[in-house]
Amino acid sequence: MPGAGDLKYFKKLGRSLPSLGMGTWGIGGGYWSPDTSGDAEWVSALRRGLELGMTLIDTAEMYGGGHSEEVVGEAVKGFDRDEVFIVSKVWPTHARRDDVVKAAEASVRRLGTFMDLYLIHWPPAEVPLCETMRGLEEVVRRGLARFIGVSNFGLELIEEARACLSREDVAAVENKFSLLDRRDESSVVPYAEREGMLYLAYTPLEKGQLARDSFLAEVGRKYGKTAAQVALNWLIKLNPVVPIPKASSLAHVEENAGAMGWRLSDEDWRAISKRFSELKA
Incomplete structure (x- = not known):
């Protein structure tokens, strides 16, 4: 498990979480399309990540x-369930x-366990947001998930979602955030920190683009770290951000884990911020 320096406390969750998690897009198949061909490798990679504290x-x-959830369910077997934090959407x-409740029940069956956090994946277009949020509250009431949240929501929509709720609150937001996509840096991220929410950053390496960046590699040499590890550590240094890079292979998982256990200096963090401030994904 991660050391105290690599845990972040979230008031809305009432607990600490590791500063780095694991994403599973592409694991178990693609867009609504199951693929079992890599199950053994994927399970092995996820289990290694858990061992390394993610x-x-x-x-x-x-x-x-839904097959990704089945892979996750297999990977967490044998681990202390209280030490693992499972997010689904x-x-x-x-x-x-x-339908929200039925979908949550199906996710729990595939996972073989409850969800710690359940999110609406994108803002609903055909259904009033309040109806969806009431469904998420029902998911918690039935014990299918402990907490609820939103994904791909801007600040205004987050506040609208919160206003719909009577028993629960939005405990987390998951948005795209990286050195090349910093739309949330001055809005959703500080809002989440102020409100005690978890902020999950997906696509933090921009599908490998940042892992190949020469400037980040140069900074990394000072720390004995790779460009990918530097890009992830830049995010880790921000509260309440927890990056969730893809955990598709053992090599990637082990490299990602190397982003924990150290911190960029304030000077290097600012230099990286300045370098990427004008760039777009």
Whole structure:
């Protein structure tokens, strides 16, 4: 498990989580399309990540048509369930109240365990947001998940979602955030920190683009780290951000884990920020 220096406390969750998690997009298949060919490798990679302290795993019903959740369920077997934090997401085509609950029940069956956090994957287009949020509250009431949140929501929509709730609150937001996509840096990220929410950053390495960046590699040489590890550590240094890089192979998982256990100096963090401030993904 990660050391105290690599844990972040979240008031809305009432607990600490590791500063780095694991994403599973592409694990178990693609867009609503199951693929079992890599199951053994994927399970092995996720289990290694758990051993290295990345005990937060993010998945979704859409990933592989639910097979990603089955892979995650297999990977967490044998680990202390209280030490593992599982996040899953409901697709907006299941955004009606009863459909949210049915989708959550199906996710729990595939995972073989409850969800710690359940998110609406994208803002619903065909259903009133309040209906979806009431469905998420029902998911918690039935013990299918401990906490609820939103994904791909801007600040205004987050506040709208919170206003819909009577028993629960939005405990987390998951948005795309990286050195090349910093739209949330001055809005959603400080809002989440102020409100005690978890902020999950997906696609933190921009599908490998940042792992190949020469400037980040140069900074990394000072620390004995790779460009990818530097890019992830830049995010880790921000509260309440927890990056969730893809955990598709043992090599990637082990490299990602090397982003924990150290911190960029303030000077290097600012230099990286300045370097990428004008760049777009």
